[in-house]
Amino acid sequence: MARKSLIQREKKRQKLEQKYHLIRRSSKKEISKVTSLSDKREIHGKLQSPPRNSAPTRLRRRCSVTGRPRGNYRDFGLSRHILLEMFHACLLPGATRASW
Structure with missing residues (x-):
C-alpha cells in the first residue's frame, strides 16, 4: 500500500490539471498559429504562469x-x-x- 500522502498529492495534481487544462490547450494553439517570435515568447510566458503541478506530464x-x-x-x-x-x-x- 502506498503512503496516503503520496496518493493525496496525486489527487491534488489531477484536480489542478483539470482546472488549467483549457488554459494550457488554448495557449498551445495560439503558439502554433503565431509567427512572430516576440508574440511566441509572450504566449510562452503565459503558458508558464499556471502552477507546475497542473502540467499533465507530472501526473502518475x-x-x-x-x-x-x-x-x-x-x-x-x-x-x-x-x-x-x-x-x-x-x-x-x-x-x-x-x-x-
Missing part, C-alpha cells in the same frame, strides 16, 4: 486499489499484483490466464 498513474505507482495496466487501472489476484479469483469476466 496509480493502482486504484493499492495506490501502487508501478506495474499498472491502463485497461483496468490496477497494478499487476491486484490484477493477478482478481484473475485467480475469477473476478474479471472474459479474462483468461495461461495454464501450463
Whole structure:
C-alpha cells in the first residue's frame, strides 16, 4: 500500500490539471498559429504562469486499489499484483490466464 500522502498529492495534481487544462490547450494553439517570435515568447510566458503541478506530464498513474505507482495496466487501472489476484479469483469476466 502506498503512503496516503503520496496518493493525496496525486489527487491534488489531477484536480489542478483539470482546472488549467483549457488554459494550457488554448495557449498551445495560439503558439502554433503565431509567427512572430516576440508574440511566441509572450504566449510562452503565459503558458508558464499556471502552477507546475497542473502540467499533465507530472501526473502518475496509480493502482486504484493499492495506490501502487508501478506495474499498472491502463485497461483496468490496477497494478499487476491486484490484477493477478482478481484473475485467480475469477473476478474479471472474459479474462483468461495461461495454464501450463
